Amino acid sequence: MQSSISLSISSSSLAPLRSNSATDFAHFAPINLRFCGLRREALGFSSLKHSDSKRVHISAGSSSRRKVFAALSGNGSPSKFDYDLLIIGAGVGGHGAALHAVEKGLKTAIVEGDVVGGTCVNRGCVPSKALLAVSGRMRELQNEHHLKALGLQVSAAGYDRQGVADHANNLASKIRNNLTNSMKALGVDILTGVGTILGPQKVQIGSSDKIVTAKDIIIATGSVPFVPKGIEVDGKTVITSDHALKLEFVPEWIAIVGSGYIGLEFSDVYTALGSEVTFIEALDQLMPGFDPEIGKLAQRVLINPRKIDYHTGVFASKITPAKDGKPVTIELIDAKTKELKDTLEVDAALIATGRAPFTNGLGLENINVATQRGFIPVDERMRVIDANGKLVPHVYCIGDANGKMMLAHAASAQGISVVEQVTGRDHVLNHLSIPAACFTHPEISMVGLTEPQAREKAQKEGFEVSVAKTSFKANTKALAENEGEGLAKLIYRPDNGEILGVHIFGLHAADLIHEASNAIALGTRIQDIKLAVHAHPTLSEVLDELFKSAKVEAHVPIAGVQRNYTISRWRSDQQEHHNTGRNNLVFNLVFRELADVVRLVWSKIF
Numbered sequence: 281m282q283s284s285i286s287l288s289i290s291s292s293s294l295a296p297l298r299s300n301s302a303t304d305f306a307h308f309a310p311i312n313l314r315f316c317g318l319r320r321e322a323l324g325f326s327s328l329k330h331s332d333s334k335r336v337h338i339s340a341g342s343s344s345r346r347k348v349f350a351a352l353s354g355n356g357s358p359s360k361f362d363y364d365l366l367i368i369g370a371g372v373g374g375h376g377a378a379l380h381a382v383e384k385g386l387k388t389a390i391v392e393g394d395v396v397g398g399t400c401v402n403r404g405c406v407p408s409k410a411l412l413a414v415s416g417r418m419r420e421l422q423n424e425h426h427l428k429a430l431g432l433q434v435s436a437a438g439y440d441r442q443g444v445a446d447h448a449n450n451l452a453s454k455i456r457n458n459l460t461n462s463m464k465a466l467g468v469d470i471l472t473g474v475g476t477i478l479g480p481q482k483v484q485i486g487s488s489d490k491i492v493t494a495k496d497i498i499i500a501t502g503s504v505p506f507v508p509k510g511i512e513v514d515g516k517t518v519i520t521s522d523h524a525l526k527l528e529f530v531p532e533w534i535a536i537v538g539s540g541y542i543g544l545e546f547s548d549v550y551t552a553l554g555s556e557v558t559f560i561e562a563l564d565q566l567m568p569g570f571d572p573e574i575g576k577l578a579q580r581v582l583i584n585p586r587k588i589d590y591h592t593g594v595f596a597s598k599i600t601p602a603k604d605g606k607p608v609t610i611e612l613i614d615a616k617t618k619e620l621k622d623t624l625e626v627d628a629a630l631i632a633t634g635r636a637p638f639t640n641g642l643g644l645e646n647i648n649v650a651t652q653r654g655f656i657p658v659d660e661r662m663r664v665i666d667a668n669g670k671l672v673p674h675v676y677c678i679g680d681a682n683g684k685m686m687l688a689h690a691a692s693a694q695g696i697s698v699v700e701q702v703t704g705r706d707h708v709l710n711h712l713s714i715p716a717a718c719f720t721h722p723e724i725s726m727v728g729l730t731e732p733q734a735r736e737k738a739q740k741e742g743f744e745v746s747v748a749k750t751s752f753k754a755n756t757k758a759l760a761e762n763e764g765e766g767l768a769k770l771i772y773r774p775d776n777g778e779i780l781g782v783h784i785f786g787l788h789a790a791d792l793i794h795e796a797s798n799a800i801a802l803g804t805r806i807q808d809i810k811l812a813v814h815a816h817p818t819l820s821e822v823l824d825e826l827f828k829s830a831k832v833e834a835h836v837p838i839a840g841v842q843r844n845y846t847i848s849r850w851r852s853d854q855q856e857h858h859n860t861g862r863n864n865l866v867f868n869l870v871f872r873e874l875a876d877v878v879r880l881v882w883s884k885i886f
Contacts, residue, residue: 359387359495360493361481361493361495362389362492362493362494363386363387363388363492363493363494363495364386364494364496364702365377365378365381365388365389365494365496365498365699365702366389366475366483366492366494366496366498367381367391367497367500367695368391368475368483368497368498368499368500368501368642369390369391369392369398369475369502369679370390370391370392370396370397370398370463371399371400371401371500371502371679371688372397372398372689372691372692373398373500373502373679373688373691373692373694373695374390374392374398374679374691374695375396375397375459375692376691376692376693376695376696377498377500377678377692377695377696377698378390378463378466378468379462379463379466379468380696380700382466382468384699384700384703385703386699386702386703388467388468388469389468389470389471389492389494390463390468390469391471391472391473391475391483391485392471392472393472393474393475393486395456396460396470397452397456397459398502399504399680401455401456402452402456403522403525404521404525404688406455407448407449407525408448408525408545408549409451409719410448410451410452411448411525411527411549412545412548412719412720414439414447414549414552414553415548415549415551415552415553416552416721418437418552418553421434422552429762430762439553441527441530441553444527444553445526445527448525448526448527449526471485471492473486473487473490474486474487476641476642476643477497477642477643477646477647477675478491478643478646479646479647480672480673480674480675481493481494481496481674483497494674495674495702496674496675496676496698497674497675498677498695498698499639499675499676499677499678500677500678500681500691500695501637501638501639501679501681502637502638502681503635503636503637503638503679503680503681503686504636504638505631505635506633506634506636507631507633508595508596508631508633510596510597510598510599511537511596511598511631512599512601513601513631514601516528516602517601517602517608517628518599518600518601518608518628518629518631519628519629519631520630520631520632521542521546521632524546529628530550530553530554530555531550531627531628532554532556532627533555533556533558533626533627533628534550534556534557534558534627534628534629534630535557535558535559535560535596535608535610535624535629535630536550536557536559536629536630536632537560537596537599537630537631537632537633538559538560538631538632538634539561539566539567539568539632540567540568540569540634541569541716542632542634543559543632544567544578544582544718544720545718545719546630547559547582547586547588547720548719548720551586552721555587556587556588557586557588558588558590558591558624558626559588559589559592560590560591560594560610560612561590561591561592561593562593562595563592563593564592564593566579566590567579570724570726571726571730571731571781571783572730572731572732573769573783574724574726574783574784574785577767577785578720578724581722581785582720582721582722591612591621593615594612594614594622595612595613595614595615596610596611597611597612597613597620598611599629599631607625607627608625608627608629609623609625610623610624610626610629611623612624635686636654637651637655637656637681637682637683638680638681639651639654639655639656639681644656647664647666647675648666648667648668649664649665649667649675650666650667653683655681655682655683656677656681657682658676658677658682658684660709661676661697661701661706661707661708662677662678662682662694662697662698662709663676664676664677676698678694678695678698679691679694679695684711685711687714687716689714690711693709693714694709697709710800710801712727712729712800713727713728713797713798713800713801714797715727715793715794715796715797717789717790717793718790722765722766722785722786722787722789723784723785723786723787723788723789723790724784724785725784725789725790725792725793726781726782726783726784726793727781727782727793727797727800728781728782728800729771729780729781730771730781730783731745731747731781733781734771734780734781737780738773744773744774744775745772745773745780746773746774746830747769747771747772748769748770748772748827748829748831749767749768749769749770749826749829750767750768750822750825750826751764751766751767752765752787752819753765753766755817755819755821755822755825756816756821757818757819758787758819758822760817761787763786765786766784766785766786766787766789766822767785767786768782768783768784768785768792768822768823768826769784770782770796770806770826770827770829772806772830774830774831774832774833775833776805776832777806777807777830777832778806779796779799779800779806782796782823782826784822786822788819791819792819792820792823795820796823805832806827806830807832809827810827812824812827
């Protein structure tokens with residue numbers, strides 16, 4: 281059954297907006313627009329012409345949505361490619377790119393050689409958050425002093441290991457199914473098999489002879505756990521994060537090699553479930569990737585009071601799994617002198633030394649691309665660079681495989697940025713606006729530069745850096761929760777109010793950071809964000825007080841005032857254009873009416 285929608289645009293209704301020249305409006309015909317990424321021809325629009333009355337007729341039938349979405353070449357003929365966009369890797373980055381591509385009207389396919397969801401959903405951030413949710417509850421129930429302060433009495437808390445493991449596995453399965461169903465519902469083809477690039481715009485799927493072509497290709501193959509030389513992983517007593525998330529057993533004593541995000545989160549899980557933890561860190565301090573001041577506070581709260589000890593400035597040069605009744609043995613050598621310093625015997629060892637890009641077997645040699653430490657080189661627009669330093673046409677790489685920022689949401693943002701580019705809008709992602717979080721209890725979050733990074737930048741570029749801080753102890757909501765342990769830190773330029781970095785340690789820090797990250801992304805200055813209103817009493821007031829405490833030089837104009845002036849000027853200009861019948865108002869009116877039609881058609885199709 282077909283439905284039909286018509287829109288009449290009468291030139292008489294536009295008469296008050298006409299300029300003195302009858303040719304002004306005709307200048308806009310034919311108008312070649314993309315509505316929601318669709319060429320007007322794909323929706324049945326014909327060119328707009330200057331006439332007394334023109335009827336635009338659109339039919340929305342029961343035929344495949346792909347006929348609507350299929351990209352057409354400039355002369356209206358069908359595309360010579362199987363797909364407009366082919367994505368190799370169905371992790372969070374590939375999924376984000378695919379959904380945005382469909383929204384932009386691209387015929388899209390995604391290739392997956394393992395399971396949809398990639399590392400994050402199946403072996404990373406999703407199941408780990410399920411385990412951390414359990415560890416958080418356990419900490420609350422085990423903290424008698426905290427409960428007593430709230431007037432609560434709880435008997436001894438326990439847990440079922442298999443039940444905890446099932447919770448993590450079930451969550452991963454649910455999210456994986458959600459991602460799969462969302463892509464299928466929108467018409468994304470999911471191609472099963474390993475994707476190998478055969479040449480420009482050509483990819484082989486799996487070991488079969490199936491070859492597909494695409495106008496643009498995105499590589500989004502992610503990463504795998506990095507295991508240093510000398511470490512033998514058996515998946516039982518010497519494990520990576522992939523194995524640890526299955527929680528097949530809870531050791532009495534576990535060594536964690538590496539004190540970054542992964543190591544910290546697993547230390548939170550294991551200590552809440554009763555394990556003793558020993559950190560092994562190659563650098564001279566724990567949590568080397570965090571702002572030093574935040575790291576010291578986090579160590580005082582997350583490590584010192586718990587059953588955790590640590591060795592810094594040492595490498596785990598050799599780790600041997602438990603066997604024949606013998607424990608796991610770990611040989612520690614000095615990071616500088618390489619001399620043997622100690623030997624540990626533990627029940628298990630978790631290797632949390634970071635991740636390595638998964639880029640083998642992609643056929644990169646067929647497009648003359650050489651990896652750098654396994655990473656695919658790209659420019660600021662995620663365009664792949666070949667061995668000669670030249671851009672490879674129509675090939676992009678996002679996420680962990682390019683090494684710019686190894687976070688799932690960064691991969692998704694990069695994918696969306698690429699789709700913007702291939703659909704005609706230039707876009708460069710500001711990676712300094714992308715937040716990161718460590719989901720310990722309390723949480724740690726950050727965006728932008730650390731204080732040492734900011735001061736180094738300031739010294740090179742010749743500007744001053746200031747720091748503002750505020751404590752969770754001054755926040756009503758945090759005190760009501762009896763969770764006053766925390767700090768928020770702002771690093772900024774006092775001369776112009778630019779936000780250089782924000783770091784938070786405290787209750788729900790991972791949620792609070794987005795006000796700061798959005799401010800950096802939008803270029804909002806401190807003198808403007810100071811005027812924002814926050815609900816009371818909420819944790820968001822921690823950021824409110826933080827921004828209000830910053831001291832920006834008096835001569836710097838308030839951005840909001842400038843913005844209001846700009847809006848007023850814009851309205852004045854629009855009124856002037858209305859009075860004189862300038863062309864852009866005619867264009868805007870036509871665009872709005874046609875956009876309404878597109879929304880109507882969209883609802884009919886879907």
